[in-house]
Amino acid sequence: MQHVVFGAGLIGGYLGGVLAHRSQSVSLVVRDSARERWQQGVRLSDYQGHQAGPLYPRLLGSNWRADAKPCDVLWLTVKCTQLAQAAMDAQPLIGPQTKIFCCQNGVGSESLVKAIYPHNQVRRVIVPFNVVESAPGCLHRGSEGQLTLECLSEKDEIGELVTLLDCALMPAGSAEDMLALQWAKLQLNLGNAVNALADIPVKSMLEEQGYRLILAALMDELLSVCKARQLRLPKLTKVPARWLPFVLRLPNWLFLRVASAMLEIDPGVRTSMWWDLKQGKDSEIAYLNGAVIEQALSLGLDCKVNQVIVMLVHQVEQGKLKIGMSAQQLQECIGLKGGRSH
Ligand SMILES: NC(=O)C1=CN([C@@H]2O[C@H](COP(=O)(O)OP(=O)(O)OC[C@H]3O[C@@H](n4cnc5c(N)ncnc54)[C@H](OP(=O)(O)O)[C@@H]3O)[C@@H](O)[C@H]2O)C=CC1
Ligand SMILES: CC(C)(CO)C(=O)C(=O)O
DSSP states (O other), rough: OOOEESSSSHHHHHHHHHHHHHTTTEEEEOOHHHHHHHOOOEEEETTSSOEEEEEEOOEEOGGGGGGGOOSSSSEEOOGGGGGGHHHHTTTOOOOTOOOOOOOOOSTTHHHHHHOOTTTTTEEEEEOOOOOOEEEEEEEEOOOEEOOEEEETTTTHHHHHHHHHHBBTBBBEESSOOOOHHHHHHHHHHHHHHHHHHHOOOHHHHHTTTHHHHHHHHHHHEEEEEEEETTTTOOOSSOOGGGGGGHHHHHHHHHHHHGGGGGOOTTTTTTHHHHHHHTTTTTOOOGGTTHHHHHHHHHTTOOHHHHHHHHHHHHHHHHSSOSOOOOHHHHHHHHETTTTTTT
């Protein structure tokens, strides 16, 4: 099988490295800056101490179109905001048999790809773990979770692909109910905006009750949407989805005992939205908290905490607000008292 990872940044670089580690034929379409950093080989590591590399996936820079031909599996690993453009740009790599995998956070971005390639198999992928480039060419998985590929039916042959990906450095699996899984992942990603606005590592954010109260309030709104839509969220963390707001609201002394597993992440981990805002890029907020707002409004449900957070992120994108907000400042913006919005 010929794999191409299109728009390989943190997730695509790690995935491409795993494919090379699993002896697959893989090319990465990368920006020239990444090509320079990675041409001495890509090294993989994870929070459990697994390592591989240097690995040498084929790196295609800005002149990749020169000898492009359709591949068997195309992994689209750009941000949601870049997906439609990337899908159009990738056209020389897509033939009638090419299977396309969309590896984005949030809900709904893959529909753009389906609209552009209605005759191809387009599947969703959930990426639950965090990746950072700890040094040039060193991609590090900082948290747990299995890469989950969409399974289209009971007779689907996705198992073969899962088997070739699945390894200690990147556990992989498949699932049929991707919508519920996307919403379960979205529940966790509601913290991306808070993390980016706070400008601190995820672990430090979770250790502060003030930030956790905001996360809980954001999640309440998502859970109301899921309840109204009768979406049963699968369990992605040790605490079931519907109990997360309750656990997050616990005082520090109890939270640190009850939810110690939630804090088993590298102390330096930041969310992908923090990277976007820090680099002055537009964020994926429309596909994350924005998806909750869209659904809540259509169902007549309250979503004002998510609305305020989206507004604050837009202000940062427009250069009108600086990141580094304390929990108290955020709570004041939201009108949060006693952990609930008023
Ligand atoms: N990073 C993480 O830890 C996690 C990320 N995710 C999700 O995974 C998805 C990918 O995120 P991530 O890997 O962080 O993103 P990155 O920004 O690190 O990687 C995307 C790369 O694709 C490049 N790119 C964009 N458009 C094109 C194009 N048309 N042609 C060639 N290259 C292109 C970008 O370059 P440029 O920036 O110059 O545009 C960038 O280098 C997102 O939806 C994210 O939310 C999920 C879990 C964790
Ligand atoms: C893994 C997680 C939840 C946090 O790093 C993420 O999805 C992101 O950063 O976008």
